[in-house]
Amino acid sequence: MSFALASLPPVRRRYRRRRVLTEIGAAILGLVLLIWSLVPVYQMFLIALDPEEGEIEFTGNMWPHGASLDGFHDVVTQEARYLEDFWRQFGNSLEIGLLTMLLTVLITSLASFAIGRMRLGSGRLLANAALLTYALPASFLVIPFYKIMYGYGLSDNPWAVVAAQVTFASPFAILILQHYGRLLPLEIDDSARIDGASALQVYLRIYLPLMAPALTIVAIYALLLAWNDYLYQFVLLTSDRHLTVSGTQSDLFADIDAPWNAMMAAAILYALPPVALFCALYRYVARGLVLGEVKG
Amino acid sequence: MTSIGEVLAAAPRASLKGPRRPPGYRHLRGSDFTWTVAFILPYAAVFLAFAVYPIGYALWMARDPALYAALVADPRYLTSLVNTLLFVAFGVNVKMFLALVLSGFFLRRGWWIKAILFVYMLPWVLASVQAFIAFHWMLIGDPGLVDGVLSALTGIEGPVWFNHRWLAIACNIIAYIWKWMPFWTLIFLAGRTAIPRVFYDAAEIDGATGPRRFIHVTVPMLANLYLLCTLLSVIWTLGDFNTVYFVSAGGPSSASDVLTTLGFHYTFETANPALGVAAMMSALPVLVPVVILLLRKLDSGEVQL
Numbered sequence: 001m002s003f004a005l006a007s008l009p010p011v012r013r014r015y016r017r018r019r020v021l022t023e024i025g026a027a028i029l030g031l032v033l034l035i036w037s038l039v040p041v042y043q044m045f046l047i048a049l050d051p052e053e054g055e056i057e058f059t060g061n062m063w064p065h066g067a068s069l070d071g072f073h074d075v076v077t078q079e080a081r082y083l084e085d086f087w088r089q090f091g092n093s094l095e096i097g098l099l100t101m102l103l104t105v106l107i108t109s110l111a112s113f114a115i116g117r118m119r120l121g122s123g124r125l126l127a128n129a130a131l132l133t134y135a136l137p138a139s140f141l142v143i144p145f146y147k148i149m150y151g152y153g154l155s156d157n158p159w160a161v162v163a164a165q166v167t168f169a170s171p172f173a174i175l176i177l178q179h180y181g182r183l184l185p186l187e188i189d190d191s192a193r194i195d196g197a198s199a200l201q202v203y204l205r206i207y208l209p210l211m212a213p214a215l216t217i218v219a220i221y222a223l224l225l226a227w228n229d230y231l232y233q234f235v236l237l238t239s240d241r242h243l244t245v246s247g248t249q250s251d252l253f254a255d256i257d258a259p260w261n262a263m264m265a266a267a268i269l270y271a272l273p274p275v276a277l278f279c280a281l282y283r284y285v286a287r288g289l290v291l292g293e294v295k296g
Numbered sequence: 297m298t299s300i301g302e303v304l305a306a307a308p309r310a311s312l313k314g315p316r317r318p319p320g321y322r323h324l325r326g327s328d329f330t331w332t333v334a335f336i337l338p339y340a341a342v343f344l345a346f347a348v349y350p351i352g353y354a355l356w357m358a359r360d361p362a363l364y365a366a367l368v369a370d371p372r373y374l375t376s377l378v379n380t381l382l383f384v385a386f387g388v389n390v391k392m393f394l395a396l397v398l399s400g401f402f403l404r405r406g407w408w409i410k411a412i413l414f415v416y417m418l419p420w421v422l423a424s425v426q427a428f429i430a431f432h433w434m435l436i437g438d439p440g441l442v443d444g445v446l447s448a449l450t451g452i453e454g455p456v457w458f459n460h461r462w463l464a465i466a467c468n469i470i471a472y473i474w475k476w477m478p479f480w481t482l483i484f485l486a487g488r489t490a491i492p493r494v495f496y497d498a499a500e501i502d503g504a505t506g507p508r509r510f511i512h513v514t515v516p517m518l519a520n521l522y523l524l525c526t527l528l529s530v531i532w533t534l535g536d537f538n539t540v541y542f543v544s545a546g547g548p549s550s551a552s553d554v555l556t557t558l559g560f561h562y563t564f565e566t567a568n569p570a571l572g573v574a575a576m577m578s579a580l581p582v583l584v585p586v587v588i589l590l591l592r593k594l595d596s597g598e599v600q601l
Contacts, residue, residue: 029401030412037416040474043430043441062444107338114335118328126336128591133347134528135587136354137535139556140576143569144353145346152345167346170339172528175594199331228424231537231560249425249542260433267426278421282414 048072048264071261075269080262082251085240093244094273096158096233097226100165104222105215108170112177113203117189127178130171138168142231149236160236161244165229169222176221180214181207216284220277227274245270354573363574373575376553380534380579382465383472383554387536388529391473392480396522399484400510420478428542431471435543457544464544464552472539480525487521488514520593527590534579555579 049067074080078087115127145164146155154160188210192202208215233247245266367373402413419427434441435457443454458464491514499505499513537556540546546553550561555576563572 026401026404026409030408033398033401033412033416036474037418037478039441040427040430040434041418041422043434044426046441047430047433062441062448107342110335111339114332118332118335124595128595130339130343131591131594132587133343133351134531134590135583136351136576136580137531137556137583139535139537140559140573140579141350141354143559143563143573144350144357148350148353163342163346167342170342174339199328199335203335224421228538230425230541246423246425249429264426264430267423267429270426271422274421274423275418278417 044264044268047260048268050261071259071265072269074259074262075265080259082248082258083262083266085243086245086266088241089243089245089248090270092158092237092242093227093233093246093270096161096165096244097223097273099158099162100169100226101219101223103162103166104169104173105219107166108173108177108218109208109211109215110203111170112174112181113207115174116178116181117186117202117207118199119186127174130174133167133171138164139231142235145232146235156236156238156242158237158242161226161229161232164232164236165222165226169218169225173218173221176218177211177214180211184210213284216281220274220281223277224274354577357570358574358577360570360574363571364578366571367575367578372550372553372558375551376555376558376575377578379465379540379552380554383469383536383540384530384533386469387472387533388526390469391477392522392526392529394473395477395480396484396518398477399481399488400514402481402485403488417478417482419475420482422475424475424538425542427475428471428538431467431474431543432545435467458547458552461548461551464547468540468543468552471543472533472536475539476529480529483525484518484521487518491517524590524593527586527593530586531583531590534583 046064048071049064049069051068051070071080075083075086078084111126111130115124145160149155149157149160149163152160154163188206189202192206197205227246230246230249233244237243237247398416402409402416435443440454440457442457446452446454455463457467495513495517496509499509504512535556536554537560540552540554540557541560544552546557546561550558553561555578559572559575561572562575563569
């Protein structure tokens with residue numbers, strides 16, 4: 001091996017050494033990124049696998065001593081305090097998340113189709129107006145939203161939360177859809193129209209299938225927005241019947257001896273739906289990236 | 297009589313307007329018009345009912361100048377103003393810069409890069425409230441995981457993180473970066489894949505490799521996207537509530553609060569919603585220029601996301 005290296009011309013050898021160094025550097029960076037991403041996740045499991053409920057026991061542990069699945073068991077059977085209604089809350093979260101996702105995809109894809117594909121003269125203006133939603137960040141609007149929802153007769157109603165999430169997901173969704181829409185030549189629509197397709201048919205048969213990667217990103221984005229939200233669910237939903245997993249989290253900090261292991265087990269279960277969706281749609285996201293490459 | 301300045305000012309604008317209009321532009325007629333209106337209507341309704349109205353309502357709620365006098369008189373307000381500034385300045389810029397650099401790392405080929413990308417995206421997919429509670433427990437406690445590892449590895453006894461204002465703010469910023477960096481990395485990754493290969497090949501022929509290729513090809517090609525994302529991120533970071541509320545919980549004794557959490561306290565603990573809204577509205581002088589800049593950048597058509 002050393003003989004082979006020595007017989008290479010010096011430039012090649014230097015090039016090769018540099019490549020090896022880059023590879024080592026990339027491997028170290030990859031390791032750092034893995035640790036960086038996973039430490040809080042590890043902390044979640046550390047608490048969830050703690051055998052005893054209560055606040056103090058898990059701190060100071062670097063390894064899950066005497067790991068047990070009691071926490072998860074208490075969640076599934078709804079035996080832990082604060083978690084008596086976990087599955088109903090989980091269902092409520094799921095309902096809000098899925099409705100937000102579906103409505104965002106539907107409403108913004110319709111609007112983007114009209115703005116980008118129907119040759120609407122003032123289309124740009126409309127897309128820009130949508131961005132004015134961000135003139136005030138969502139959290140700044142939660143109190144006015146509460147009062148307005150009361151006026152609409154939607155207080156303590158999941159639809160109020162869905163309305164808020166759809167509103168704040170839409171501008172960014174339209175931005176993304178407009179960008180990807182520009183990658184598809186308008187001639188595709190024209191030839192379909194010449195063949196006698198109506199605007200609705202073009203939307204259903206051509207626009208939606210071709211936009212699948214962008215729509216996937218929009219769908220994940222909208223679901224995550226609803227899933228990450230605490231403020232709106234906490235403020236807008238008050239009755240036990242409508243409470244969500246996210247909206248009940250802050251109760252715990254008031255309790256000195258909250259069942260943290262069960263709570264973290266619940267957190268891990270709560271994290272699963274978006275992770276599952278992300279896994280299922282990962283290849284579409286990857287395809288969306290490739291679509292960007294085609295443009296270049 | 298038009299001055300030369302006016303002509304010069306008008307000329308580029310006219311030339312920009314021309315090609316922007318899609319080819320074959322025509323007025324909508326008949327059923328097409330009906331369809332277009334029907335397609336736009338749902339979003340227009342949502343926009344008016346749930347965006348325009350609440351924004352107007354918020355401005356109306358915070359209209360009384362006496363509210364702002366009360367804010368300035370509260371020392372907590374000034375503290376949280378400084379905290380917000382730090383949170384946005386570091387939270388946005390450090391995150392964006394690292395995301396830009398890391399997007400280059402994820403362009404490398406190999407199955408293990410794809411695997412790391414998948415794990416790296418996890419913080420974005422995890423629900424923020426629960427992840428931030430995990431951060432809280434990582435740092436607090438007797439000792440928390442971070443201090444535990446620190447003393448095991450180096451023998452140093454770690455600080456009580458949330459007992460110092462600056463440390464608490466730093467923890468919030470790091471948690472925020474952890475949560476949102478993957479999302480922006482994904483956006484920059486898409487932006488980078490859209491850069492034509494020819495540019496890199498040409499740069500390579502000219503002898504630019506590694507960092508120089510990054511500075512002379514990637515940075516100019518992504519400059520507009522970077523600016524656009526930074527503007528969007530400023531808006532979203534200003535409005536972030538979960539990080540501070542769950543990681544440091546505003547501690548020590550609301551010394552690390554930001555405007556959103558302070559407004560929340562005013563509303564729900566001192567039962568003064570108008571003051572809460574006013575506290576958040578006081579960020580408007582920063583927000584309005586950012587939104588105007590964002591709209592102009594987008595309208596010029598030179599940036600695409």
